[in-house]
Amino acid sequence: MSSDFASLGLSEPIWRAAAERGYTTPTPIQEQAIPVVMSGVDLLAGAQTGTGKTAAFAMPILHKLAATSETAFHGPSSVRALVLVPTRELAAQVEESVQLYGKNLSLRSLILIGGVKINPQMQKLRRSVDVLVATPGRLLDHIQQRSVDLSHVEILVLDEADRMLDMGFIRDIRRILAVLPKKRQNLLFSATFSPEIRTLADGLLNNPVSVEVASRNATADTVSQRFLAVDQDRKRELLTHLIGEQQWHQVLVFTRTKHGADRLAKHLSQGGMQAMAIHGDKSQGARTRALAEFKEGKVRVLVATDIAARGIDINELPHVVNYELPHVPEDYVHRIGRTGRAGNNGQAVSLVSVDERKQLSDVEKLLKRSFTKETIVGFEPKQSFSSQPHAPHTRRPAAPGAQRRAPSRSTGGGNRFRDR
Known part of the structure; x- marks a missing residue:
């Protein structure tokens, strides 16, 4: 040896x-x-x-x-x-x-x-x-x-x-x-x-x-990145379609909020997919158990917030989904870095609604590149990304519970996310 x-x-x-x-x-x-x-x-x-x-x-x-x-x-x-x-x-x-x-x-x-x-x-x-x-x-x-x-x-x-x-x-x-x-x-x-x-x-x-060993805020070459345009209130339906149609068996999904993670995991579970949520309000035992079952393949979809997902280390994790783009563009790099690790290939898919134009623009500026917005047949958004950004009268109302929330992020010396 x-x-x-x-x-x-x-x-x-x-x-x-x-x-x-x-x-x-x-x-x-x-x-x-x-x-x-x-x-x-x-x-x-x-x-x-x-x-x-x-x-x-x-x-x-x-x-x-x-x-x-x-x-x-x-x-x-x-x-x-x-x-x-x-x-x-x-x-x-x-x-x-x-x-x-x-x-x-x-x-x-x-x-x-x-x-x-x-x-x-x-x-x-x-x-x-x-x-x-x-x-x-x-x-x-x-x-x-x-x-x-x-x-x-x-x-x-x-x-x-x-x-x-x-x-x-x-x-x-x-x-x-x-x-x-x-x-x-x-x-x-x-x-x-x-x-x-x-x-x-x-x-x-x-x-x-x-x-x-890597330029600041670079993404790994082993990670393919796709951005799918979709209306906010059809994201859950599109995510279910992607997982089922493409037979994804291990998927890490990111949401902005704890409540959003819980709602999405519940929705997926009710649809017949083994899904669990992991975030700061979960007990340590529940977080450890969810992560262990995800690694073992017993849980097909793990829905996580940014804070809880730090430290998820699965060398051959094939798929990461941004259910919502983060408010802070650097978090996008951290999120998709969960896949494509140790030289393995991975895929990062972002579901982007028209009201996330700014978040998408921030990611593109950070990475110094522009991304093509794809559409999936049957899930075409009602409003195009190329239309005027300030047209609230044409924007489709968000589904109950899917409204945009303010970023839950501390930039100063407070202890909002203190891990006790």
Whole structure:
């Protein structure tokens, strides 16, 4: 058994664990980031979802921790490496990867997320932890309860830092940074580099090495993108038609709101399709169960909001549908990045009504390209996209419950999406 990961300097137990899962050739972000992390310097990494960025930091961190385990501090509740992520689903994905690559090592990992009881977590924290994966809100709960010791953290990772800032976690992050030791290695991963991310990086990183494997806000070449014009009140009918007519068996559908996700999943289920919704109001148990059944093929359609879908990692997911275009164009990139992962082909289909002209235009401006609006026979919209944009008297009224809602998005330091 051999692996190109060995040439990057990773220890045999780590690359062997990867090889057993069929991972033998590093992705571009892994080729660039792994040697940097192993060298001990700070890292600023730009990588889109689906590029293998989790392994890019998990594998070298495990290598470093295993090499120094005998001399490291192992006091009660102490943590050696801390990975901060924006959502529970992403936390589960990252911790799963840590367990995968570290299965041949004597290292202990733990996940701290909201939505579950805190006391069992406190029990597990009585022992030392090598790699702790946490969402900011729940980690702060443990800091306040003094059930976790972060004074010996050797490595800090901020994963999907752009999303954490979007969700209003900047104050939480600063509070966590305040209790960490000054001397540590810092790794920041982000899909985009906004001025806010640059400011955060400048205050966090010490002479970092910068690596970037994709242009800002780029979409993967392995994802085909289609935009289907349809009246708002016929979207559910068209979605059902597409799934049935084209025999899609695993479809991730995005809606803007939690209520919209619930309504759509109920409609699909009543039509005979196995469908479940996943969003922030669902219990953690329900979210985990829905995702597991979707991965196993027991659920045909998973309807998700943007927040809940972060961390859904299915290498061979064939179809993503934008039931509604997002208000923030960068979210379009994140959404369709759920398919076409790890070199596999995927298809992203967006159902676009005439009142979503602005959202479509914003996506086109972001990606610096224009998209052809297709129509499906029998579902032609009553109003053309080429007609005047301000013609409300010709617009077909939206169906009950399908009206446009204001974006539920926090851009400041609030905690609207705080993941406790």
